[in-house]
Amino acid sequence: MKNNGLTKHTPGTGDFIFIDQNRCNRCGQCILVCVVNLWRKIEYIISISEEYKEKCLECAACYQVCEADAIKFHYPSGGTGIIYEKG
Amino acid sequence: MNTYDLIVVGAGPGGSMAAKYAADLGLKTIFFERGRKPGEKNSSGCGLGPRMWRDFPNMMRELTQEKCPSIRAGSAARNYFVNQEGTVAGYVMARPTKSVSYEPAKSWITMNCYRSEFDPWIAEFAVNAGAELKTSTLITDLLKKDGKICGVIDEHNIKYRAPIVIGADGAVSMVAKQSGLRTKWAQDQITVVPQYDFQANPEKIDDIMGDETLAVWWSAIFPASYQVFFHDGFHQGLANWLNKWDKNPLVYLNRVINLKYYQRLLRILNAKPRELQSHLLPWLKYPYNTHTDGIILVGDAGGFPCPLEAEGIYPAMVTGKAAAEVAAEAINSENFSKDFLSKFDKVWKHTSIGEEFEAGEELYNIWKALPFSPQETMTWFVPMFMEIMGGIYDWSQPHAKRVRQIASQIKSYMPNALPFIMKYVFPLVAKIFEDDLDKMMDPQKLMSALPKVLDLIPKKKKPRRDDM
Numbered sequence: 001m002k003n004n005g006l007t008k009h010t011p012g013t014g015d016f017i018f019i020d021q022n023r024c025n026r027c028g029q030c031i032l033v034c035v036v037n038l039w040r041k042i043e044y045i046i047s048i049s050e051e052y053k054e055k056c057l058e059c060a061a062c063y064q065v066c067e068a069d070a071i072k073f074h075y076p077s078g079g080t081g082i083i084y085e086k087g
Numbered sequence: 088m089n090t091y092d093l094i095v096v097g098a099g100p101g102g103s104m105a106a107k108y109a110a111d112l113g114l115k116t117i118f119f120e121r122g123r124k125p126g127e128k129n130s131s132g133c134g135l136g137p138r139m140w141r142d143f144p145n146m147m148r149e150l151t152q153e154k155c156p157s158i159r160a161g162s163a164a165r166n167y168f169v170n171q172e173g174t175v176a177g178y179v180m181a182r183p184t185k186s187v188s189y190e191p192a193k194s195w196i197t198m199n200c201y202r203s204e205f206d207p208w209i210a211e212f213a214v215n216a217g218a219e220l221k222t223s224t225l226i227t228d229l230l231k232k233d234g235k236i237c238g239v240i241d242e243h244n245i246k247y248r249a250p251i252v253i254g255a256d257g258a259v260s261m262v263a264k265q266s267g268l269r270t271k272w273a274q275d276q277i278t279v280v281p282q283y284d285f286q287a288n289p290e291k292i293d294d295i296m297g298d299e300t301l302a303v304w305w306s307a308i309f310p311a312s313y314q315v316f317f318h319d320g321f322h323q324g325l326a327n328w329l330n331k332w333d334k335n336p337l338v339y340l341n342r343v344i345n346l347k348y349y350q351r352l353l354r355i356l357n358a359k360p361r362e363l364q365s366h367l368l369p370w371l372k373y374p375y376n377t378h379t380d381g382i383i384l385v386g387d388a389g390g391f392p393c394p395l396e397a398e399g400i401y402p403a404m405v406t407g408k409a410a411a412e413v414a415a416e417a418i419n420s421e422n423f424s425k426d427f428l429s430k431f432d433k434v435w436k437h438t439s440i441g442e443e444f445e446a447g448e449e450l451y452n453i454w455k456a457l458p459f460s461p462q463e464t465m466t467w468f469v470p471m472f473m474e475i476m477g478g479i480y481d482w483s484q485p486h487a488k489r490v491r492q493i494a495s496q497i498k499s500y501m502p503n504a505l506p507f508i509m510k511y512v513f514p515l516v517a518k519i520f521e522d523d524l525d526k527m528m529d530p531q532k533l534m535s536a537l538p539k540v541l542d543l544i545p546k547k548k549k550p551r552r553d554d555m
Binding site for chain 2: 006007008010029032033034035036037057058059060061063064065067073074075076077078079081082083084085086087
């Protein structure tokens with residue numbers, strides 16, 4: 001199943017997910033658990049897609065799974081981000 | 088001045104109940120929602136259980152289809168058993184049994200309703216009771232003065248003051264973090280729950296599913312997956328603890344969707360995917376660190392979802408109410424210390440939620456080891472269960488011979504099943520029955536029934552054709 005078109009977002013979130021490359025141990029758990037595949041590893045560097053603000057489901061699994069505490073997460077600005085109409 | 092008696096961060100069922108009861112008790116209360124309206128950010132937890140109607144009857148009787156159009160109650164639940172080959176090996180459908188003791192639990196097992204309708208509905212009770220709801224507001228930190236909690240601050244640096252803050256802000260609770268109660272959950276305390284919503288025609292759902300309201304798909308190829316039916320659609324989702332995934336959670340969820348049986352169900356329901364959702368769900372043996380100076384945590388933020396199947400709304404409502412009552416006492420006593428707020432634990436432990444957690448560890452362990460360990464457990468559990476359930480419907484041999492074949496097959500699962508029973512079933516049974524267990528398992532009582540049975544067994548063994 002393609003997931004395009006199955007999520008709605010209100011723009012204006014600002015940045016709300018950050019990765020500290022000095023702390024990241026490249027374990028890849030964030031890549032494993034992200035339901036919308038926003039994380040990637042390119043040449044041993046893990047980063048989040050530039051489109052994450054329009055695609056993130058705000059579940060925070062990446063933040064919670066990161067045992068190196070390299071991922072910082074806070075919820076996006078009030079009234080922005082993911083909208084669940086049928087949640 | 089933004090000064091209140093009580094601040095509640097979060098306007099889900101836990102926050103709204105806390106705000107409602109606090110306002111009922113005369114506290115000047117404000118509660119915050121980061122979405123544009125309550126429920127906008129929430130998914131799942133949408134099967135409402137009958138204990139809500141038992142414990143909050145005046146409120147719940149107002150939950151009608153007019154207020155929440157997605158509502159669908161049903162009296163039946165189905166358990167599908169999917170084997171390693173991805174075949175639905177069988178299913179069991181069940182309704183409330185004779186031992187169910189009260190209405191509405193006798194009439195239906197869950198009332199299902201989208202959070203986008205339920206959460207605003209429940210928040211309205213708090214607003215009507217006099218609590219102030221502030222939406223589209225992200226609370227980013229706690230305010231402290233001389234080391235004591237004195238309020239919260241939002242992302243625009245607006246300050247709200249109160250001597251006590253209830254954290255009802257979900258699995259990734261800012262209140263828990265900033266108060267030092269918890270930075271993160273341990274990986275075996277938190278699950279991730281991806282979920283699809285499908286749209287379907289209400290008449291088709293009624294025609295095809297009848298009064299079934301939910302299903303659990305037990306399987307050897309994915310962690311147990313739940314299906315919840317609403318008026319014009321259904322959810323299909325699954326969960327597992329964060330340290331238990333070896334593939335992306337969506338890979339497993341898509342295995343459910345791609346089952347031949349499931350595809351047929353989608354075709355006959357003419358169902359179309361409508362939304363993809365995902366959230367974290369705390370799933371613990373026992374809640375801990377639920378309060379500190381000036382802070383109480385409720386609902387998911389406090390780790391209160393049921394230890395067996397993680398029902399979250401009802402525990403959130405119960406703990407929200409308990410927190411409001413304790414907050415009111417703290418305000419009357421002008422004592423917001425951790426020691427005083429430990430009353431919160433005493434209160435919730437005396438509720439239905441406290442009773443649930445008395446066997447929390449055993450419930451958690453068995454559930455985690457059974458449907459959430461597909462490769463380890465369900466590979467033998469599904470065929471064993473279906474051998475028992477389905478083996479008899481077979482005309483390949485004389486029936487007596489079939490029974491012996493089935494018994495022999497079941498015996499082959501025993502090296503897996505017996506250690507499982509010893510490790511997970513016995514501790515749970517022992518915990519649930521405690522002292523009564525001795526009486527039930529009294530060897531003399533058990534043996535007294537046996538001689539009559541033994542008399543029926545022929546003394547001489549006849550030769551059997553399948554022995555030759």
